[in-house]
Amino acid sequence: MNALATIKAVTQQYPRGIVISFFVFFLLLGLLVYHDYGMSVDEEISRNNGMVTLKYLLQRFDPDFVAQDPAFASYSVPLEEYFDRDYGVAFETPTCYLERLLRLETTRERFLFRHLATFVVCWGGCVAFYQLARRRFGSWQWGLLGALWLVLSPRLFADFFYNDKDAVFMALFAVGLNTGVRLVLRPTLSRVLWHALACALTIDVRIMGVLLPAATLALLLVRVVYGEVRPGRALGLGGLYAALTAGLVVAFWPYLWPAPLDNFLLAWHNMSHFRWGGYVLYQASVQPATTLPWHYAPVWIGISTPLLYVVSFLLGGNIVIWQMVRRLRAGGLRLWRTEQEMQDVLFLGLGVLPILTVIVLKSVLYDGWRQLYFVYPPLLLIAVRGLWALWHWRPAVSFLAMYWSRVVGLTTGVCMLSVAGQMMEAHPLQNVYFSPLAGPNAPQHFEVDYWGLSYRQGLEWILTNDPRPHIVWSAPAYSSAPLNIYLLSPEDQSRLSFVEDQNQADYFLTTYRQQPQEYEFQNKEVYQLRANGRRVLSVFRMRW
Numbered sequence: 001m002n003a004l005a006t007i008k009a010v011t012q013q014y015p016r017g018i019v020i021s022f023f024v025f026f027l028l029l030g031l032l033v034y035h036d037y038g039m040s041v042d043e044e045i046s047r048n049n050g051m052v053t054l055k056y057l058l059q060r061f062d063p064d065f066v067a068q069d070p071a072f073a074s075y076s077v078p079l080e081e082y083f084d085r086d087y088g089v090a091f092e093t094p095t096c097y098l099e100r101l102l103r104l105e106t107t108r109e110r111f112l113f114r115h116l117a118t119f120v121v122c123w124g125g126c127v128a129f130y131q132l133a134r135r136r137f138g139s140w141q142w143g144l145l146g147a148l149w150l151v152l153s154p155r156l157f158a159d160f161f162y163n164d165k166d167a168v169f170m171a172l173f174a175v176g177l178n179t180g181v182r183l184v185l186r187p188t189l190s191r192v193l194w195h196a197l198a199c200a201l202t203i204d205v206r207i208m209g210v211l212l213p214a215a216t217l218a219l220l221l222v223r224v225v226y227g228e229v230r231p232g233r234a235l236g237l238g239g240l241y242a243a244l245t246a247g248l249v250v251a252f253w254p255y256l257w258p259a260p261l262d263n264f265l266l267a268w269h270n271m272s273h274f275r276w277g278g279y280v281l282y283q284a285s286v287q288p289a290t291t292l293p294w295h296y297a298p299v300w301i302g303i304s305t306p307l308l309y310v311v312s313f314l315l316g317g318n319i320v321i322w323q324m325v326r327r328l329r330a331g332g333l334r335l336w337r338t339e340q341e342m343q344d345v346l347f348l349g350l351g352v353l354p355i356l357t358v359i360v361l362k363s364v365l366y367d368g369w370r371q372l373y374f375v376y377p378p379l380l381l382i383a384v385r386g387l388w389a390l391w392h393w394r395p396a397v398s399f400l401a402m403y404w405s406r407v408v409g410l411t412t413g414v415c416m417l418s419v420a421g422q423m424m425e426a427h428p429l430q431n432v433y434f435s436p437l438a439g440p441n442a443p444q445h446f447e448v449d450y451w452g453l454s455y456r457q458g459l460e461w462i463l464t465n466d467p468r469p470h471i472v473w474s475a476p477a478y479s480s481a482p483l484n485i486y487l488l489s490p491e492d493q494s495r496l497s498f499v500e501d502q503n504q505a506d507y508f509l510t511t512y513r514q515q516p517q518e519y520e521f522q523n524k525e526v527y528q529l530r531a532n533g534r535r536v537l538s539v540f541r542m543r544w
Contacts, residue, residue: 015140030119036428037161038453041480046164050092052082086267090204091168107486115161122160125171128178136343146384152419154433166370172202173374176212184219192241200248284445289366294359300369303438308415309383316386320344351378367450426531449511452480454537458509472497474505508540
């Protein structure tokens with residue numbers, strides 16, 4: 001009891017120090033492990049997008065930089081003709097610019113630097129999420145719990161290091177949501193400036209970021225109707241915010257410069273009808289991404305999110321819905337009574353409505369639910385709301401009421417420790433995490449390592465166990481397998497030669513993507529990489 005009392009006294013006396021220590025530890029952890037992750041299938045494409053736009057900019061503002069750097073020589077297609085010109089590059093282009101300033105010449109240096117840059121942005125998103133939770137619940141402890149839940153989200157944790165599209169967008173969406181709540185609660189000029197900047201950067205990574213200004217302006221309007229904000233102030237600051245956001249979106253997205261409105265609308269159309277016609281493994285069958293069942297996204301969210309968070313969200317979501325129903329029944333068409341309730345409505349809307357929109361529009365999805373990662377922060381805030389309500393609830397039985405908070409705290413702690421243990425065991429393959437909802441045969445029913453990160457570990461195993469100076473290897477077509485060579489040392493890279501024809505290879509590596517059945521040469525397996533007890537990758541010795 002004395003130890004517990006001491007801990008409680010320290011936490012009450014030094015809350016700021018504890019919060020800072022948590023985020024410093026998380027930052028140091030990222031710096032220690034960022035080089036452990038493999039290379040995903042999208043990273044080279046993302047870098048190309050950034051380099052094309054960077055060359056476009058430098059040719060106009062610093063042509064000597066381009067002329068003196070041979071790295072730009074291979075980018076001969078101008079931005080106006082580039083296939084992926086409509087992709088937002090607010091992260092890609094600055095990252096490429098820093099890479100060139102640092103003169104990172106080897107592929108290993110370049111992509112490890114990108115992993116580090118991706119993590120730093122996601123770390124900032126976690127800080128913003130802490131601020132959101134702390135503000136909503138009026139407690140740094142609950143804010144820190146929310147941030148810890150975000151860090152202890154296995155798939156997101158792994159993506160923090162290599163997913164420069166979805167994870168970066170999710171992080172910036174959290175930042176934009178944080179500045180947006182501050183603006184809506186207390187509209188001021190400085191908050192308008194910060195929120196406009198955050199929204200512009202978010203939109204210029206993924207155009208779906210337009211949800212943030214739409215939600216901000218809608219909430220300001222509703223607060224005016226409810227008499228919570230003066231009309232003149234809301235109109236002036238809201239108009240300035242809209243204009244500033246639009247201007248910054250154009251300024252940070254060079255693709256828009258020639259025709260801002262037309263190009264923006266074209267980018268929106270292309271996003272709405274995404275140009276991908278591939279296939280995914282879902283519920284034990286290979287299905288086209290263009291005709292997935294309505295439950296694809298909800299099921300993937302459920303099976304890849306820790307069960308504690310899923311149950312807490314279901315509880316919190318029901319509480320918020322009934323909270324809105326009670327307010328509406330009370331009259332006045334009010335959805336909330338307090339600022340905390342308003343935040344609940346905002347979080348539930350931004351978390352659920354995009355998923356419903358994807359279902360109604362039958363949008364193209366692939367690789368799990370990664371295009372919807374941006375809804376995770378608001379969904380997780382609703383989950384924290386559910387646990388917060390459970391913590392403060394008291395059973396009618398006095399004996400249970402006496403120990404209720406301890407039971408809830410102990411259960412939550414055990415669940416979090418279990419998730420943390422699975423993450424450490426699977427490192428650096430937290431991206432293949434499945435919750436108990438996925439069932440015992442998840443690899444046969446769902447995509448596992450769709451990023452292809454485990455190919456790096458497979459290659460490292462071959463290099464360690466085969467001393468020959470030259471090794472020929474192969475992997476399934478259209479995978480990130482060949483890209484993972486980039487993260488090996490130059491000496492190791494020189495020992496490996498990739499061929500597309502597996503019959504000409506010494507080794508064949510596979511993550512079984514869209515191939516849940518066994519191979520006909522399964523008896524040639526010499527190594528199997530597993531994470532959390534599930535098979536992730538196999539190495540086959542094709543020739544002896």
